[in-house]
Amino acid sequence: VQLVESGGGLVQAGGSLRLSCRASGFASDDYAIAWFRQAPGTEREGVSCISSTDYNTYYTASVEGRFTISSDNAKTTVYLQMNSLRPEDTAVYYCAAARWGSVVNTAQALDEVREVDYDYWGQGTQVTVSS
Numbered sequence: 539v540q541l542v543e544s545g546g547g548l549v550q551a552g553g554s555l556r557l558s559c560r561a562s563g564f565a566s567d568d569y570a571i572a573w574f575r576q577a578p579g580t581e582r583e584g585v586s587c588i589s590s591t592d593y594n595t596y597y598t599a600s601v602e603g604r605f606t607i608s609s610d611n612a613k614t615t616v617y618l619q620m621n622s623l624r625p626e627d628t629a630v631y632y633c634a635a636a637r638w639g640s641v642v643n644t645a646q647a648l649d650e651v652r653e654v655d656y657d658y659w660g661q662g663t664q665v666t667v668s669s
Contacts, residue, residue, distance in 0.1 A: 539563040539658040541571075541633050546663030549623055555665060557618040559633030567591065570636040571616040572651050573607065575629035575665075582632070584651020588616060589639030596645040601627075623667045630662040 545557040559571060572587035586597045586607040595607050606619040616633065634656035641655040 539635050541635055541658055541660035543633050543660045543663040546631060546665045548666045551623060551625055551667055551669050553623050554621045557631055557663060559616045559660060561614060561635060568639050570639045570641045572634045572656055573618045574632045574634060577629040582653060587642050587645050587651050589642040591639045594642045596642055625667050625669045628667050629665060631665050632662045633660045634658060
């Protein structure tokens, strides 16, 4: 499985960015894609995830209502639309893939996107929000 992120950059607070994660190489149609982020000096944090089968989604509380995760009809690209950006959203954003779409149900139950559920990772893209 290969994951390639794009779309990061510098934006002012209150602005918007859309991240893309192009995915390829899945053995089946049942998988999940998540976005994580890591700011300097902090642990990596799960932001959102989506299932490839039923498009079930999950968002961490700090981005709920501001970020939207979606995929294209061909299921080759997952997007993270980020609106009303804040300086605290500044981080390297990574997309990751899990072998089973059901991990989104796990995220909903635990109120957390867990790194341990994801097997494949992209290289990351920098998002910087200036105040």
